[in-house]
Amino acid sequence: MSEHKPRKTTEKKVPKAFGWMAEYQDENSLLAAARKVRDSGYTKTDAFTPFPVHGIDEALGIKPTILPFIVLCAGITGLSTALLMQWWMNGVDYKYIISGKPFGITPASIPVAFELTVLFSAFTTFLGMIALNQLPKFSNPVFTNPRFDRATNDRFFLYVEAADKYYNRESVKELLGGTHPDSLDEVLEDTTPSALPRPIILGAILLVIAGLIPAMIILNIRAGYSTAPRFHVFFDMDFQPKKKAQQTTTIFADGRSMRPQVKGTVGRGQLEEQDSFYLGYDPAKLTAIDTLETGKFVSLQDSKTADGSAAKPAADGSAQTPAAPAAALNLPWIDKLPIEVSEANMALGKQKFETYCSACHGYAGFGDGLVHKRADALAQGYWLAPTSLHVDKVRTQPVGQIFHTITKGQGKMASYASSLNPKERWAIVLYVRALQKSRNADMSEVPADMVKTLDEVK
Amino acid sequence: MNLNYEKSSIELPEAWRAKAPFFLAAGVILLMLGFLCAFGGNSNGEDNSLGFRYLCHSYLANFVYVFTFTLGALFFILVQFLTRAGWSTSIRRVAEILMMMIPYLGLLFLPIIAMLFWGSSALYEWNGKNIHNSVIASKASFYLSKEFFTARTVVYFTFWILTANWFFRISRAQDESGDAELSLLRQKWAGPLIMLFSLSASFAAFDWLMSIDADWYSTIFGVYLFAGSQMSFFAMMIVINMLLQNAGKIQKLVTVEHFHDMGKFLFGFVMFWSYIAFSQLVLIWYANIPEETFWYQVRLDNGWMTFSYCIIPIHFIIPFLFLMSRHIRRNRTALTIGAVWLLFAHWYDMTFLVMPNAGPAQLVPLFGHLLGGFGMLSIFASMFIWRADGVPLVAMRDPRLPEAMSYTNPIL
Numbered sequence: 001m002s003e004h005k006p007r008k009t010t011e012k013k014v015p016k017a018f019g020w021m022a023e024y025q026d027e028n029s030l031l032a033a034a035r036k037v038r039d040s041g042y043t044k045t046d047a048f049t050p051f052p053v054h055g056i057d058e059a060l061g062i063k064p065t066i067l068p069f070i071v072l073c074a075g076i077t078g079l080s081t082a083l084l085m086q087w088w089m090n091g092v093d094y095k096y097i098i099s100g101k102p103f104g105i106t107p108a109s110i111p112v113a114f115e116l117t118v119l120f121s122a123f124t125t126f127l128g129m130i131a132l133n134q135l136p137k138f139s140n141p142v143f144t145n146p147r148f149d150r151a152t153n154d155r156f157f158l159y160v161e162a163a164d165k166y167y168n169r170e171s172v173k174e175l176l177g178g179t180h181p182d183s184l185d186e187v188l189e190d191t192t193p194s195a196l197p198r199p200i201i202l203g204a205i206l207l208v209i210a211g212l213i214p215a216m217i218i219l220n221i222r223a224g225y226s227t228a229p230r231f232h233v234f235f236d237m238d239f240q241p242k243k244k245a246q247q248t249t250t251i252f253a254d255g256r257s258m259r260p261q262v263k264g265t266v267g268r269g270q271l272e273e274q275d276s277f278y279l280g281y282d283p284a285k286l287t288a289i290d291t292l293e294t295g296k297f298v299s300l301q302d303s304k305t306a307d308g309s310a311a312k313p314a315a316d317g318s319a320q321t322p323a324a325p326a327a328a329l330n331l332p333w334i335d336k337l338p339i340e341v342s343e344a345n346m347a348l349g350k351q352k353f354e355t356y357c358s359a360c361h362g363y364a365g366f367g368d369g370l371v372h373k374r375a376d377a378l379a380q381g382y383w384l385a386p387t388s389l390h391v392d393k394v395r396t397q398p399v400g401q402i403f404h405t406i407t408k409g410q411g412k413m414a415s416y417a418s419s420l421n422p423k424e425r426w427a428i429v430l431y432v433r434a435l436q437k438s439r440n441a442d443m444s445e446v447p448a449d450m451v452k453t454l455d456e457v458k
Numbered sequence: 459m460n461l462n463y464e465k466s467s468i469e470l471p472e473a474w475r476a477k478a479p480f481f482l483a484a485g486v487i488l489l490m491l492g493f494l495c496a497f498g499g500n501s502n503g504e505d506n507s508l509g510f511r512y513l514c515h516s517y518l519a520n521f522v523y524v525f526t527f528t529l530g531a532l533f534f535i536l537v538q539f540l541t542r543a544g545w546s547t548s549i550r551r552v553a554e555i556l557m558m559m560i561p562y563l564g565l566l567f568l569p570i571i572a573m574l575f576w577g578s579s580a581l582y583e584w585n586g587k588n589i590h591n592s593v594i595a596s597k598a599s600f601y602l603s604k605e606f607f608t609a610r611t612v613v614y615f616t617f618w619i620l621t622a623n624w625f626f627r628i629s630r631a632q633d634e635s636g637d638a639e640l641s642l643l644r645q646k647w648a649g650p651l652i653m654l655f656s657l658s659a660s661f662a663a664f665d666w667l668m669s670i671d672a673d674w675y676s677t678i679f680g681v682y683l684f685a686g687s688q689m690s691f692f693a694m695m696i697v698i699n700m701l702l703q704n705a706g707k708i709q710k711l712v713t714v715e716h717f718h719d720m721g722k723f724l725f726g727f728v729m730f731w732s733y734i735a736f737s738q739l740v741l742i743w744y745a746n747i748p749e750e751t752f753w754y755q756v757r758l759d760n761g762w763m764t765f766s767y768c769i770i771p772i773h774f775i776i777p778f779l780f781l782m783s784r785h786i787r788r789n790r791t792a793l794t795i796g797a798v799w800l801l802f803a804h805w806y807d808m809t810f811l812v813m814p815n816a817g818p819a820q821l822v823p824l825f826g827h828l829l830g831g832f833g834m835l836s837i838f839a840s841m842f843i844w845r846a847d848g849v850p851l852v853a854m855r856d857p858r859l860p861e862a863m864s865y866t867n868p869i870l
Contacts, residue, residue, distance in 0.1 A: 101744075107739060107744075
């Protein structure tokens, strides 16, 4: 190491000259000098200023760059790439219906085309600028002059390169000297040793080795075998002090972590199960009726809520359990609406009926909804039509039974209890009653002030 | 910079002054001819006759067409002070004069207000007595009542006129004193005022243009009109500056660099308008729900289809490609051609926004509408001459004028 340095200094050759650099106090002197140099025919020139100087391009005689044309070509390429790609993907190779839109190039392709045009153009502008300026350059001989540091602060420099085809050392010196520069220096090759200092090399090697450690650990774990339990990073998340469903516990005598309901209490949301407003029939009266039938009904209800499939026989009216449909029909239905007969409830009922019921039962309740029409056309006779609400069977039902049908479902009709709260179900019952009335009323039932309106409609 | 300049070089050309009454007369005659054409074979004398609908819609479209130049000028002035721009100092006064035409042009809005109070629903369906469309009826009860509409319009105009007057007064005061503080004062207020401006311009677009289809809405509509307004303003600026220079005025003060920069803005706003117009279209196209798509359906039915599709090349493709090169933007003739083309494109855009609502595309009323557009431009020219009369065309004592004179665009 120690023999190295002295040997270099003894070899001391004449540094290569790269050109002349003149220093100025302000941008106007620089512009004047630059014009003079340009008019003398030199083209390999450059200016270094602390801020952008207007008109420097013209003063230096810089030719317009071809970068815009390159960018234009890149933009066109991006545009065509995007359009071709989308046309091919969505129009030819993989036709896929998206929201019923047409295939190929649509308005939806334009944003992609726009983005790719911009992307290609932007990258080309950036990389093209780098390439045309022959960057990156890690060093430039102008940096050898310590005065040049002020180019980023308050001094203006003009540089004429020796590579210029008209370059002559003496005449350029004379020319620049005639522009009254603050200083005029020849740009010389940097003669300081270019070898990296040893500590830096050593540090870099150490860094690279240290960087390999995590990769080594991972490789070791991947390839190795261990009987130790998994390492828990977040211990309190992996082991939480709580019981999950179906687990056992030592806290309670019966060992169950899921607790049964305490006797004599009513759970939240369970109160409604005992009220005719929620049931459609009077539970108090039910106990007074034949206990055998009641028992069958209750068991039917239980199985129904358990899996729902047991409701089928009752609805179909098949002979499997002949008592069940009879029992269902003989419940003590309430026949007075538990909600007020008002304009608001009627509107609510109409709205909910048209949302949930009309799809099958039709807007007027004749069982001719769109689902029915479509299914009838597809099933070609196998489809069982929805019940018309205007048949005698439904018309004579107490309101409680209609409510019960909406709540529990009937035949193919599913339960709507999850979609409609009890009040909404009663409002639908009210609306169904109004629909039925509208088909079966005579003039004597029409209020006197409405008769005239009816006549007008006729 | 020395202030030795020929005072006459920054005054309105003598020959123009005499032409103002002629422009006004020509404008009124052209408007009347346009109205006659609008009626051409379509009138049965009733309020909602097709001819009357053409007339009202054509008037509104042509009014907004010229009004957007001044609105764009107001925004330009605000944004110059907001960004502390120095380059525009020498062209700012012409923009200030354009901005000061808002009160004059406000008078041209009076016929529309009068039509509302006369009870006509030919232009604004919500002003009718029996509104069949429930969506419009629900809005018509309050927001789109003629009283509230008028009140809002008055608020917009008051705000614009006060702002424009304040900026103009200070600018003129600086002509006397050359005080730099006056520039700083305007810079301080440009920020808050530009926010109010964006709200007022957006709502004016909603009220005046979008409420023709009161059951349709597009939240980007205000920006759409703003984009067109800025674009047409720069086109107008280029044309006016060219005409002034051809008349021998402001020749040294407005350089090729200014035209180049105005050309860049023009080019930029062509792109911006297209971006906004497409943003509006693509959302509606994609969602594809009838409440929104019918606005475009109206513009594709009844013979408007060719007209509507032509807006894409006229307002975007042709000017975009034409103005792309810097050589075009630095060439006086070429840039003027581009600017005039875009003045036409903006008229085309206003027609596209308004006229299909009047009725089916018919050649004679559309020709009348074009005559009306020329008429409005002619009236606009007379107003400009009267407003510019006696006002120096460049703010000669603005401390940043030397900056505007010396800057150059880099050679690319």
